[in-house]
Amino acid sequence: MILLEYLEKLLIRIGLVCITVALVLFLLRRVGLNFGRLPGDVHINLSNFELWLPITSGLIVSVIITGALWLWRVIRRFL
Secondary structure, eight states, X not given: OHHHHHHHHXXXXXXXXXXXXXXXXXXXXXXXXXXXXXXXXXEEEOSSOEEEEOHHHHHHHHHHHHHHHHHHHXXXXXX
């Protein structure tokens, strides 16, 4: 029974994280920041080969996730 309660809470948290990420991406697109098409993102298109290397987008997402996890850790200390 305890495992089922833990799984329920975990699924709710995963759902909230997915909704938050979708909302942030939606708002950033509204502002004009399209991930995957930023300066520094590499796109190679040959006749039968296409390669996307979203370097800048990956760095921005990494900074956002790191900041969110750091903020979560700080908030949990006070609760």
